Amino acid sequence: MGWLTKIFKGSGHKISQGQYHGKYEDDTIWEGPSTSVDAWSDFDNEEIDRAIALSLAEEEQRAISEEEHQNSHKEEEEEEDQKGKKVVEAESHLEEDEQLAKALQESLSVESPPRYDYGSFFPPYMSFFPSGYRICAGCKAEIGHGRYLSCMGAVWHPECFRCHACGQPISDYEYSMSENRPYHKHCYKELHHPRCDVCKHFIPTNGAGLIEYRAHPFWLQKYCPSHEHDGTPRCCSCERMEPVDARYLVLDDGRKLCLECLDSAIMDTHECQPLYLEIQEFYEGLNMKVEQQVPLLLVERQALNEAMEGEKNGHHHLPETRGLCLSEEQTVSTILRRPKFGNYRIIDMFTEPYRLIRRCEVTAILILYGLPRLLTGSILAHEMMHAWLRLNGYPNLKPDVEEGICQVLAHMWLDSEIMAGSGSSSAASSSSSSASSSSSSSSSSSSSKKGKRSQFEKKLGEFFKHQIESDTSTAYGDGFREGNKAVLKYGLKRTLDHIRLTGCFP
Numbered sequence: 001m002g003w004l005t006k007i008f009k010g011s012g013h014k015i016s017q018g019q020y021h022g023k024y025e026d027d028t029i030w031e032g033p034s035t036s037v038d039a040w041s042d043f044d045n046e047e048i049d050r051a052i053a054l055s056l057a058e059e060e061q062r063a064i065s066e067e068e069h070q071n072s073h074k075e076e077e078e079e080e081d082q083k084g085k086k087v088v089e090a091e092s093h094l095e096e097d098e099q100l101a102k103a104l105q106e107s108l109s110v111e112s113p114p115r116y117d118y119g120s121f122f123p124p125y126m127s128f129f130p131s132g133y134r135i136c137a138g139c140k141a142e143i144g145h146g147r148y149l150s151c152m153g154a155v156w157h158p159e160c161f162r163c164h165a166c167g168q169p170i171s172d173y174e175y176s177m178s179e180n181r182p183y184h185k186h187c188y189k190e191l192h193h194p195r196c197d198v199c200k201h202f203i204p205t206n207g208a209g210l211i212e213y214r215a216h217p218f219w220l221q222k223y224c225p226s227h228e229h230d231g232t233p234r235c236c237s238c239e240r241m242e243p244v245d246a247r248y249l250v251l252d253d254g255r256k257l258c259l260e261c262l263d264s265a266i267m268d269t270h271e272c273q274p275l276y277l278e279i280q281e282f283y284e285g286l287n288m289k290v291e292q293q294v295p296l297l298l299v300e301r302q303a304l305n306e307a308m309e310g311e312k313n314g315h316h317h318l319p320e321t322r323g324l325c326l327s328e329e330q331t332v333s334t335i336l337r338r339p340k341f342g343n344y345r346i347i348d349m350f351t352e353p354y355r356l357i358r359r360c361e362v363t364a365i366l367i368l369y370g371l372p373r374l375l376t377g378s379i380l381a382h383e384m385m386h387a388w389l390r391l392n393g394y395p396n397l398k399p400d401v402e403e404g405i406c407q408v409l410a411h412m413w414l415d416s417e418i419m420a421g422s423g424s425s426s427a428a429s430s431s432s433s434s435a436s437s438s439s440s441s442s443s444s445s446s447s448s449k450k451g452k453r454s455q456f457e458k459k460l461g462e463f464f465k466h467q468i469e470s471d472t473s474t475a476y477g478d479g480f481r482e483g484n485k486a487v488l489k490y491g492l493k494r495t496l497d498h499i500r501l502t503g504c505f506p
Helices: 002-010 042-068 074-109 185-192 269-285 301-310 373-391 399-422 437-450 455-470 474-490 492-502
Strands: 149-151 154-156 175-178 181-184 248-250 256-258 296-299 323-326 331-342 345-355 364-368
Touching: 175 185, 181 185, 248 345, 269 296, 269 331, 269 373, 269 399, 296 301, 296 331, 301 323, 301 331, 301 364, 323 373, 364 373, 373 399, 373 455, 399 455, 399 474, 399 492, 455 474, 474 492
Parallel strands: 296 364
Antiparallel strands: 149 154, 175 181, 248 256, 323 364, 331 345
């Protein structure tokens, strides 16, 4: 049986591997086996037929020899008996050869399995080991005669090797792996390939074949890089990109406001007065009461820019100024009452001129209209600190010191609002934890007028805090971080006293 053994050894397949490197998929593609069952040649079939014919001829020759020696003497009969035993052995060998040859021929006539790509595991291939060695990793039953798959370090019935997502058998040329579980390629893509939060399509790969996208540092919104240049609207408050199917309000100055931010937006001067009173109470709780009555006006962007040009002093946060503390006499156009909306646009604005008269160091505080309550309040808390410094005789300070301590007060107010709105009694992570207990009671009582915050409003407040904390500018960003560190270490009062004396943070 040496010829048959040689054929079986020659049918072994080597698996060659190659890898595809992706950013999001653990997706390794394998080449098919170097030889397949279909590669058996006609020459191999002829060899099998010739071997069977030789075995049959050998049987016939031995039968003739047995007849010729039947009448020999006793010693010859004993010798013939020995030869008869050899004939029986030969016949048993012949039957075994015939069975193996037939099994091999049947296996060759079996339809070749499809070629599979199986990530970082072996593709399926044919095997002729005894059936007792094969247990399906799926159904745990013995695999009998016929095709089976060899992959993931195990063997499977073809119908038992199934996608972990849809549960259907995997019969494609390749599959993907995640957490040692197989998936159809398309099922894996649906589950794991990132989709753009704006256009809802799969984020495409770049020229290097890697998935490239943009992500907001706070909201973790993922979107295609192209949306930064194709005119996709971005909310002027929360800074999120607007999805293609989302509605948003277009303000008269071109700003876009998402409907979630619009829900708490303050649109006119009269509507802002309760918030102004709340922040005045917040300052009183810090023993920093603003004694003078400083007008608060909500204005359009154009009026804010014109007032900024007429102001001699002040530091402004580019690219857009959203609040001003004025010291000069001016005439400002203020929003008298809430604008009218139509088809998600402002169709009518109601403004009137307001003459500012200088009675003290501060003539007015101007705030950009159309921003959510928490953002409007943080801007107002910032500008009120400018007013407090001027009204209390602080010298002209360096931009990083003045803007920094103003940002600290804005951050403290946001912290108090978020805690009051959520009912949390835990300590704040910022300098607001150094405020007096009277400040906490004051802010809690004032915040309760608005009721409990929605989950989005809480998240929005955290975002505005994040903006202050992560600002990269020298005056506002570095100034805040230095001021916040000083207040946390020495307290607000001692920090302000040191600023009054030295003009810098302790």
